[in-house]
Amino acid sequence: MKTIRNKILEFVLLLQSGKSIFNELNKLKKYEKQSINENLKTQQKNLEKILLYSWKYVPYYKKILEEAKVVVNEEILLENFHQVKILDKEILANNFNSLITTNKKFRRNMYTNYSGGSTGTPTKFIQAQHYRIREMAAKWYYYTLINSFPCKHIKLWGSERDIIQAKFSIRSRMMNFLQQRKILNSFQMTQKNMFDYTNEINKYKPIIIEAYAQSIYELAIFIKNNNLKIFSPEGIIASAGTLYPSMKKLIEDVFQCVVLNRYGTREVGDVACSCEKNQGLHMNIINNYIEILDDNLQPAEPGEIGQIYITKLTNFTMPLIRYKIGDLGIPSKNTECGCGRGFPLLEFVEGREMSVFKTKDGTIVPAEFFIHFIGVVFNKGIISKFQVIQNDYDKITIKYILQERENLDGYKKQISYAIRRVMGEDCQIFWREVDQIPNLPSGKYLYTLSEIQ
Ligand SMILES: [Zn+2]
Structure with missing residues (x-):
């Protein structure tokens, strides 16, 4: 009823x-x-x-x-x-x-x-x-x-x-x-x-x-x-x-x-x-x-x-x-x-093949966070492909393939802000422009990769 x-x-x-x-x-x-x-x-x-x-x-x-x-x-x-x-x-x-x-x-x-x-x-x-x-x-x-x-x-x-x-x-x-x-x-x-x-x-x-x-x-x-x-x-x-x-x-x-x-x-x-x-x-x-x-x-x-x-x-x-x-x-x-x-x-x-990120204080950050912000919220056709790597608890590298250089700085700023909101204010973010991001040997693509054991 x-x-x-x-x-x-x-x-x-x-x-x-x-x-x-x-x-x-x-x-x-x-x-x-x-x-x-x-x-x-x-x-x-x-x-x-x-x-x-x-x-x-x-x-x-x-x-x-x-x-x-x-x-x-x-x-x-x-x-x-x-x-x-x-x-x-x-x-x-x-x-x-x-x-x-x-x-x-x-x-x-x-x-x-x-x-x-x-x-x-x-x-x-x-x-x-x-x-x-x-x-x-x-x-x-x-x-x-x-x-x-x-x-x-x-x-x-x-x-x-x-x-x-x-x-x-x-x-x-x-x-x-x-x-x-x-x-x-x-x-x-x-x-x-x-x-x-x-x-x-x-x-x-x-x-x-x-x-x-x-x-x-x-x-x-x-x-x-x-x-x-x-x-x-x-x-x-x-x-x-x-x-x-x-x-x-x-x-x-x-x-x-x-x-x-x-x-x-x-x-x-x-x-x-x-x-x-x-x-x-x-x-x-x-x-x-x-x-x-x-x-x-x-x-x-x-x-x-x-x-x-x-x-x-x-x-x-x-x-x-x-x-x-x-x-x-x-x-x-x-x-x-x-x-x-x-x-x-x-x-x-x-x-999706992806790793969950963790901060030192035990905060869990799902891979979807990055996919959502980079690919959905701030998606303005600036990058055509990306991969986020957690090198350490407070260190993140974002590899990206550039599509449109205009507005890139503003885009980076917005995403960095969002990332620091969840990963902590002192999280270091490194942006690396690359020509390609290879797939895994299985043919799958890795969005997020955590190097923390
Ligand atoms: Zn059934």
Whole structure:
């Protein structure tokens, strides 16, 4: 039953997007009950729809889809889909304007979004409100794997508030209230704050905790080492960064609840999440067409690792087709989960490779802090790639590849300020302009690297 709070929330979101968030969520709940095969048919229809649409309204794709023979005489030939040219971050940046739709309807309420990028490459892209609501429902759907949603929840998440002295806007405070959400800033995990966060959780008694995988893991270690009592929510959703089985186990032991592993990025939203059965991650195949391909762009075998490519089926403003996210995944041997939900499984996703930073006084600084500030908050197209290295407790080196020299000094100043706010005022920051930043031998990119043992 909808509470008054939910009705207000629905109304506020409806005004912005023209769509009811609860309707969108209910649709996904309906798909959940259908068979995987039925949902695959819907996925195919959605894929055909975005392809035809992109051919008609997105200048970049007209030629690409014709060349691949995916659109012939206004007909979609899906059997040729594998011939569509891959979209990577560089191609996206170089064809930015021609990737935006010419269709007025989908240009309404569009906004620019940024990602720290999974390959160390900050990325800019366009989304709009129609997309935002469907993706918000997709996020909510994953909460419902634990409990009906909205419900009381705590988000241990990065927030630039307090760091650059921004305040929560009235709007975000209202949204927190309407969604029954409390935010604990994972960019400021000092020893004192971790005590406070533990108390906040005990006081608020959230039904769900949503957190950066690294941050909730560090908080769990803190609670365990200090023998603190902690309220047990119904479930925890860990996201952003790889949740390794040993991390998952420790979080489960400390919080005494199920821990779900959710995968998503700012470019494509939340695309997969494990359930209580822990047999893999349920892919949202209604909103996404996900491919895991080997180096020759052939489908990776079940159990084998490959690059993840996503075709977003909900973004009609800047469609992303066969977009190379930069994360690695493993197709599942068994796509059906013991829970019976109609969304097929992905075995594992290995997201960003990164180290957590620690200061001498025990403050934990997640890698997302750097990705967020360098790639999102201050991303003005000044650098094209970066890597942050902690050489010592109070010494940081930032390697970067320069894109645009103008405003570089101001950019460095802003980032240095933000870093000293969390790492300590006497933290030394060295900027090193380089020509390239090599990948790891595994082919993965290391964003942050701590040299402290
Ligand atoms: Zn399941």
